[in-house]
Amino acid sequence: MNKAIVADFGRHNCKIGYSGNEAPEMTFPSVIGTPFKSRSIIGIKDEDHYVGESAMKRRSLLSLSSPIGMSSILNWDDYEHLWHYSFYNALEIVPEDYTVLVTEPASRTKFDRRKILQILFETFNVKGLVFARSGALPMFTQIESDTLTIVSIGSNVEIVPIVKNKVVDNAIVESKWNSQHVDKKLVKLISYYDNIKMFNFYENRAMIEDIKHSVCEITDCTKEEKNKSHKPLEYVLPNKRKISLCDSRYKIGEFFFNPQIGKQNIKGIHHLIIESIKKCPIHTHKTLFENILLAGGGSSFKGLSPRLKYEIEKSLESNYNKKETQNEIDSVTIKDPKNPQLLSWYGGSVFCNLNRFKRRFISKKKFQKYNDDLKIRLI
Incomplete structure (x- = not known):
């Protein structure tokens, strides 16, 4: 029996590979390029679209665009192009021979889910399909996942509490975190604070991501840190030009805790975590605060873990009454794994080798038999 295919498609990148592996076979930008009508690519036969790199x-x-929105598919034809590229170019396989695990945000609509079923079964003829919440999959990467709070920071922010190896569905908290808005804010900050004229967002999205994770830093908000002068850090652009970033590389991280500075009417991450945990049974709160796992590309900011711990502990007293705080709900531990951007994919890879996977996948025969009456269960 062939291994299953694990597909983690996000707004920025698509990760595709085989179950049982620790990393995907390929990661490529979730970008579709359509030629301008008035231009042609010299020396190359014009295609009607280009994918990824x-x-x-x-x-x-x-003209560049991404077919994947924060919680929905924006362009179904382009979305289908991503799958075609994944199967036939990235993996070079015949999809008819494989079962596929598809990660998705908790807020994805039933309509979108059924449309994905239709594309994968009717266009690509896959053997079977499983939908899994990207925010829950990282639990399968942990040795002890009995009680765990997963903070998944990607296009959205999802707080997913796990108790006795099961998701507490009514305690999932999702915020419409606009990562593209954050990236554009970074470009403006660099222009304003460091007097450097920056670049077109879509054309340089990979570089913006690299700047965020290699140069930007989050302060720990202590008095000593506030009084410390920010040191400039050099970054080399693809054209070999060197730029020096100072205040801008610290300012962007504040958006995690005070989104209002980016003109977004959402709560800071620390408030979302507390809100989620308070919806769980009270006897689990202490353990949930002691097992907070960061996942997703947005969690790789330098300094995020200590600052998040500081903000949660500072907020606990005002969010719990005296009786609850006496129950020692004041100890916070943040798990900061390597390669957090791969945790959902890797969790899916592990899950595909469990018996639970075999019981959950939808076969093509079942899809054809029940169609609109088919109940789709999420992991």
């Missing part, structure tokens, strides 16, 4: 390399001649 191929689109990025030709970006000056293409």
Whole structure:
């Protein structure tokens, strides 16, 4: 029996690979490029679209877009192109021979889910399909996952509490975290604070991501840190030009805790975590605060873990009454794993080798038999 295919498609990147592996076979930008009608690519036969890195390399001649929104699919034809590229170019396989695990945000609609079923069964003829919440999958990467709070920071922020190896559904908290807005804010900050004229967002999205994770830093908010002068840090652009970033690389991280500075009407991450845990049975609160796991590309900011711990502990007293705080709900532990951006994919890879996976996947025969009456259960 062939291994299952694990597909983690996000707004920025698509990760595709085989179950049982620790990392995907390929990660590529979830970008579709369509040629401008008035231009052609010299020396190359014009295609009607380009996918991933191929689109990025030709970006000056293409209109770029991502078919995946924060919680919904924006363009179904382009979304289908991502699957075609994943199967036939990235993995070079015949999809008819494989079962596929698809990660998705908790807020994805039933309509979108059924449309994905239709595409994968009717267009690509896959053997079977499983939907899994990207915010819950990281629990399968942990040795002790009995009681765990997963903070998944990607296009959205999802807080997913796990108790006795099961998701507490009514305690999931999701925030419409606009990561693209954050990236554009970073470009403005660099222009304002460091007097550096920056670049087109879509054409340089990979570089913006790299700047965030290699240069930007979050302060721990102590008096000593506030009084410390920020040191500039050099970054080398793809054209070999060097830029020096100072205040801008610290300012962008404040958005995690005070989204209002980015003109977004949402709560800070520390408030979302407390809100989620308070919806769980009270006897689990202490353990949930002691097992907070960061996942998703947004969690790789330098300094996020200590600052998050500081903000949660500072907020606990005002969020719990005296009787509850006497129950020692004041100890916070943040688990900061390596490669947090791969945790959902890797969790899916592990899950595919469990018996629970075999019981959950939808076969093509079942899809054809029940169609609109088919009940889709999420992991």
